[in-house]
Amino acid sequence: MSWFKSDREKYAALATAWVLPEPSRCVQCGVCSFNCPIEIDVRRHVWLGEPVKDSRCLTCGECIKRCPRGLLRFEPIAATHGGRARGGR
Amino acid sequence: MGRRHVLIGMGPGAIAAAEAIRSADAGAEIVVVGADRHGYYSRPGLAYYLAKEIPEKWLHPLSAEGLAGLDLTIVNERADGIDTKAHRVMLESGRELVYDRLLIATGSTAIPAKVPGAELDGVVKLDDLDDANDIIRRSAGAKGAVVVGGGITALEIVEGLHAHGVHVDYFMRQDRYWKNVLSETESHVVEQELGGRGVRVHNYTELAGILGRDGRVAAVATGDGKRIPCDLVAVAIGVHARIELARAAGLACGRGILVDEYLRSSDEDVYAAGDVAEPVDHGTGLRTMEVLWNSAVRKGRTAGLNMATEPVRAYETGIPLNVTRLAGLKTTIIGSVGSGGRDADLEGLQRGDSQTWSELGDAVAIEAQTHGARVRLAVGERALAGAVVMGDQSLSFPLQDLIQARADVGSIAADLKAAGASIAELVEGRWREWREQLA
Numbered sequence: 001m002s003w004f005k006s007d008r009e010k011y012a013a014l015a016t017a018w019v020l021p022e023p024s025r026c027v028q029c030g031v032c033s034f035n036c037p038i039e040i041d042v043r044r045h046v047w048l049g050e051p052v053k054d055s056r057c058l059t060c061g062e063c064i065k066r067c068p069r070g071l072l073r074f075e076p077i078a079a080t081h082g083g084r085a086r087g088g089r
Numbered sequence: 090m091g092r093r094h095v096l097i098g099m100g101p102g103a104i105a106a107a108e109a110i111r112s113a114d115a116g117a118e119i120v121v122v123g124a125d126r127h128g129y130y131s132r133p134g135l136a137y138y139l140a141k142e143i144p145e146k147w148l149h150p151l152s153a154e155g156l157a158g159l160d161l162t163i164v165n166e167r168a169d170g171i172d173t174k175a176h177r178v179m180l181e182s183g184r185e186l187v188y189d190r191l192l193i194a195t196g197s198t199a200i201p202a203k204v205p206g207a208e209l210d211g212v213v214k215l216d217d218l219d220d221a222n223d224i225i226r227r228s229a230g231a232k233g234a235v236v237v238g239g240g241i242t243a244l245e246i247v248e249g250l251h252a253h254g255v256h257v258d259y260f261m262r263q264d265r266y267w268k269n270v271l272s273e274t275e276s277h278v279v280e281q282e283l284g285g286r287g288v289r290v291h292n293y294t295e296l297a298g299i300l301g302r303d304g305r306v307a308a309v310a311t312g313d314g315k316r317i318p319c320d321l322v323a324v325a326i327g328v329h330a331r332i333e334l335a336r337a338a339g340l341a342c343g344r345g346i347l348v349d350e351y352l353r354s355s356d357e358d359v360y361a362a363g364d365v366a367e368p369v370d371h372g373t374g375l376r377t378m379e380v381l382w383n384s385a386v387r388k389g390r391t392a393g394l395n396m397a398t399e400p401v402r403a404y405e406t407g408i409p410l411n412v413t414r415l416a417g418l419k420t421t422i423i424g425s426v427g428s429g430g431r432d433a434d435l436e437g438l439q440r441g442d443s444q445t446w447s448e449l450g451d452a453v454a455i456e457a458q459t460h461g462a463r464v465r466l467a468v469g470e471r472a473l474a475g476a477v478v479m480g481d482q483s484l485s486f487p488l489q490d491l492i493q494a495r496a497d498v499g500s501i502a503a504d505l506k507a508a509g510a511s512i513a514e515l516v517e518g519r520w521r522e523w524r525e526q527l528a
Contacts, residue, residue, distance in 0.1 A: 006323075022489075024410060025383075027131055027132075027382040028132060029131045029136075029148070030132055030147035030149075031142060031143050039212060041152075043150060067413040068137055068414055
């Protein structure tokens with residue numbers, strides 16, 4: 001099920017956590033980007049080995065839920081050591 | 090003017106190489122040559138396209154702007170020959186391209202079935218986007234299909250046909266699915282999932298011939314004399330590297346193009362990347378083949394940087410990993426987990442496969458159900474040789490770190506092997522320690 005969080009919840013979530021990829025598991029299939037309700041190119045962030053830092057991210061979790069390889073996770077920003085995903089470039 | 094690079098292929102190896110060249114040399118000329126009219130797309134994504142989870146247009150990772158940003162010249166035709174002495178690539182149109190550095194990233198292609206009737210209309214494979222569209226087109230109105238082969242591609246086709254409402258009979262030559270990589274329990278879990286979806290799994294069943302009517306598939310004959318009516322026969326018995334061009338050019342080839350640590354072929358100005366490259370695995374000292382997206386990308390990046398500058402960056406084969414879906418179950422396979430034998434359903438590697446997985450290490454296998462996942466570990470004396478995680482993937486991330494870093498797990502090895510061990514707690518505990526030591 002997809003739902004939109006309130007703006008307050010969204011900003012609170014974005015301030016503390018973001019969607020973090022594991023690039024070595026990605027095959028660029030595009031399922032994440034296709035299912036993003038606001039068409040953020042999640043796949044491109046994964047290719048570049050970066051968290052989804054896009055300010056438009058709703059933190060709805062749709063990309064995490066739909067990734068057929070389970071390579072996206074919601075991670076506290078503090079735990080990601082400056083915003084590079086593992087195996088990122 | 091910088092160097093002129095010609096890249097043969099349009100898959101992840103070639104595109105990753107193009108990006109690497111451009112990042113190292115803004116003035117380089119980069120020409121990408123490939124016959125696939127669909128250009129660059131996610132080959133593994135075809136499974137999700139077939140299963141109706143994603144529309145075709147989303148299979149393309151790079152937008153028009155993204156491609157333009159790389160400043161490539163794309164030549165959409167087949168390369169017919171290479172003259173390494175003259176540094177020229179001959180195209181099917183008769184045109185010739187001159188290069189300073191050449192990359193061959195021609196990928197791999199499906200091995201056809203060698204049975205009577207294999208040439209009939211209705212015998213399909215899943216190599217590329219045209220094949221996926223062919224399967225989808227033929228599924229409309231088809232009542233039944235027979236799938237033969239093993240590993241990931243066979244199941245991708247099974248699931249794709251099922252999603253399009255086609256009844257599937259899946260043939261295996263042996264007692265169970267993907268026997269040289271999965272355990273008996275894992276194979277049976279996959280087969281039960283397939284059965285639950287209405288797929289009829291036939292163990293110990295060999296395709297003896299394909300029977301036609303008016304040139305089209307009408308039925309198959311099995312080795313034990315049965316006849317099963319069907320409209321389609323899908324063959325996924327493995328792939329072989331597309332080395333014909335390299336071999337004809339006089340480059341040293343084995344199963345793939347033989348490359349050194351810098352991914353250079355036997356000609357110093359010709360490199361290879363992707364499925365077609367056959368490097369040496371520094372862990373074993375032996376040449377190894379992989380048909381994995383991530384390996385193709387890493388090879389492409391390494392070759393591209395070496396082509397743009399000097400051959401100084403060595404390719405690390407590393408420990409292979411793939412995540413796939415087997416009958417709906419997310420499954421991660423890392424390192425050596427196999428039985429050491431060969432799979433009778435496959436005549437070589439398949440897509441999404443690594444030679445390493447089927448290898449037999451001197452490790453002890455431990456299998457357990459934990460936290461929504463079925464986990465199997467190959468536990469060596471001091472390190473984990475490999476793992477299979479089926480279902481919930483939480484534990485696969487710490488396992489990936491520990492296995493790929495060849496981290497010392499001597500402190501938990503005995504506990505892992507004990508009856509009733511809490512595998513998840515032991516692995517996560519050791520992983521946290523390891524991370525703290527790294528930090």
